[in-house]
Amino acid sequence: MSQPIPNFYAVIPAGGVGSRLWPLSRADAPKFLHDLTGSGHSLLRDTWDRLEPLTGPDRIAVVTGRAHRAAVEEQLPDIADLNVFLESEPRDSAAAIGLAAAILHRREPDVIIGSFAADHVIRGTRVFEFAVRDAVEVAREGYVCTIGIAPSEPAVGFGYIKRGSELIVDGARDASLVERFVEKPDLETAKRYVADRDYLWNAGMFISRADVLLAEIEASNPSLHAGLIALAEAWDDRDLRGPAVDRIWPTLPKIAIDYVVAEPAAERGRLAVVPGHFDWDDVGDFASLAKLNSHGRKNDLAILGENARILSDAASGIVVSHTNRVISLIGVKDIVVVDTPDALLVTTSEHAQRVKGVVDALKLTGRSDVL
Amino acid sequence: MSQPIPNFYAVIPAGGVGSRLWPLSRADAPKFLHDLTGSGHSLLRDTWDRLEPLTGPDRIAVVTGRAHRAAVEEQLPDIADLNVFLESEPRDSAAAIGLAAAILHRREPDVIIGSFAADHVIRGTRVFEFAVRDAVEVAREGYVCTIGIAPSEPAVGFGYIKRGSELIVDGARDASLVERFVEKPDLETAKRYVADRDYLWNAGMFISRADVLLAEIEASNPSLHAGLIALAEAWDDRDLRGPAVDRIWPTLPKIAIDYVVAEPAAERGRLAVVPGHFDWDDVGDFASLAKLNSHGRKNDLAILGENARILSDAASGIVVSHTNRVISLIGVKDIVVVDTPDALLVTTSEHAQRVKGVVDALKLTGRSDVL
Incomplete structure (x- = not known):
């Protein structure tokens, strides 16, 4: 039924151990490799299955640690070698997603990437697809776009996104600028947020043209940007990749993409949001x-x-x-x-x-x- | 310091699994084989060590299941072969203690036996010794004597013994007849009992001349008595014991000694009690x-x-x-x-x-x- 979205490439950062799920999650058996819903599949595999109708099997990249390569390939037998981006050590989400953006942009200058955590749970796949399709249309216009989850309850464990003025974008039903991000609230505040339809959960999903994302990184963290570009230039050369990773990767700043891209973009009116009316959980504990x-x-x-x-x-x-x-x-x-x-x-x-x-x-x- | 008590023989029934301590206690690792106090010794061994100054090492018998023979002998390396009485299957306390009484009486007609559970915890060994010595003097007079624990709190998990009129016995400081047994009370009743010094915890310790105990059994359960006597007659004959156990033991009534001896004796004014001012617990759960x-x-x-x-x-x-x-x-x-x-x-x-x-x-x- 559903057609892949033109120019779209999904990126799955599969990094975090999930310490708050110890002793289930371990360094050598991180959260994304577990079946936490009784589905019979790992969260990583469920993430792949959710994205594949939107991209096709050849346009999903996974960014993960060298130690997890075998496990990831076992979970995702259809993944192509050139879609596995291996980190020599964890450097947080800005480096992981930025690396994917830089490599994919070099391969395909007009690519639009969407990054989706490997270890979240989503129910309502069709509604998820609608939201991603809308977000990609917004991203085409040069915005960084996030999907904010319509809250089902006054959760105090998540951050929130406050919607600002409406964005009229062809093909996107309900887009807005992001007015600001709000840290995890107390229960009273969370109740107000849920009553007010302009607050959405921050699920950490970002959809953006790769060139736009890289420009945002360059603006807020030039040295990270320089390192990523250098890595991307070496990446698809068999002889150069290894030495470049060993030399550059450990020097990259450890920082979350929220601080490098999302918050600065929101401040300059370049971050958009589309609501996601599906069940979502980050299974944080x-x-x-x-x-x-x-x-x-x-x-x-x-x-x-x-x-x-x-x-x-x-x-x-x-x-x-x-x-x-x-x-x-x-x-x-x-x-x-x-x-x-x-x-x-x-x-x-x-x-x-x-x-x-x-x-x-x-x-x-x-x-x-x-x- | 302490001298063995003349004519005295200790009997340790080591039978119960301790189901309420599962999965620590098991059929093949019953409660009495465990160290439940961090003493470094099993409860059985602690029981032996407590009794040995009162009897000497040659006058402590253990009644246990055939399956536990090796474990018991490992715990009690000093136990003599002729002091290990093996049951082919559990038949409750009247049969176990009655068997020991019948065998020991046959070997030594004026023996006084005291039975002490293998899986209780006692602290205050010298005070325990005083109580046993007193109880033996009372038993010499032809009473079945129990040791009632002076309550340290209004426990609702134990039965109580109500003291009746005082008994004047040479060598026993504080003996009384038992007026009656009381089932586990509610908290209010237990509080009254503790305030009233005439209520003691029923710890299931019985000290009695073997002939007196056997007469009590005969009076209240003649078939049990007959079986025990037949077993005792065969016991010390290598060829006869095995067949007698196989034939008689499984036919004995499964009943607690409380119903066969203690309660009937109390009714007829033949049950005495001396108070025990030591810490005691049956570690019931x-x-x-x-x-x-x-x-x-x-x-x-x-x-x-x-x-x-x-x-x-x-x-x-x-x-x-x-x-x-x-x-x-x-x-x-x-x-x-x-x-x-x-x-x-x-x-x-x-x-x-x-x-x-x-x-x-x-x-x-x-x-x-x-x-």
């Missing part, structure tokens, strides 16, 4: 994972794990079983149990945000073997 | 185990397991670690986590009593492999 898998039934116990052997007596929350042990839960409410061969986590939804602190403590105490 | 190991500090996390690798962030309760996994607990209060190679339990002190239900469910669903 186990509370979010529990909610996602209990389908809104508050007293349910969500179970993840193909071979889970669970005995539950009046328990609710989530249990992730990556061993074949019998797990018995009695009377524990909103519990989070993550059972892996070398590490066990027991907490509650309320304290799920503090899992990152455990990971930090394990690093500090020299127990990185379980990270 | 994980709530009790947590309390025992947190030494009254309510916000502590008690940790059992030699190689435990625990990361706790604002957690309280108890964690039992029988694997070498890293266990991370965040913000969980009064939690009970029991981590074993093939089974994991997560509950709270409040729900600790319901662990037995899980064991029943595992039996019903054919997962006895983890019991």
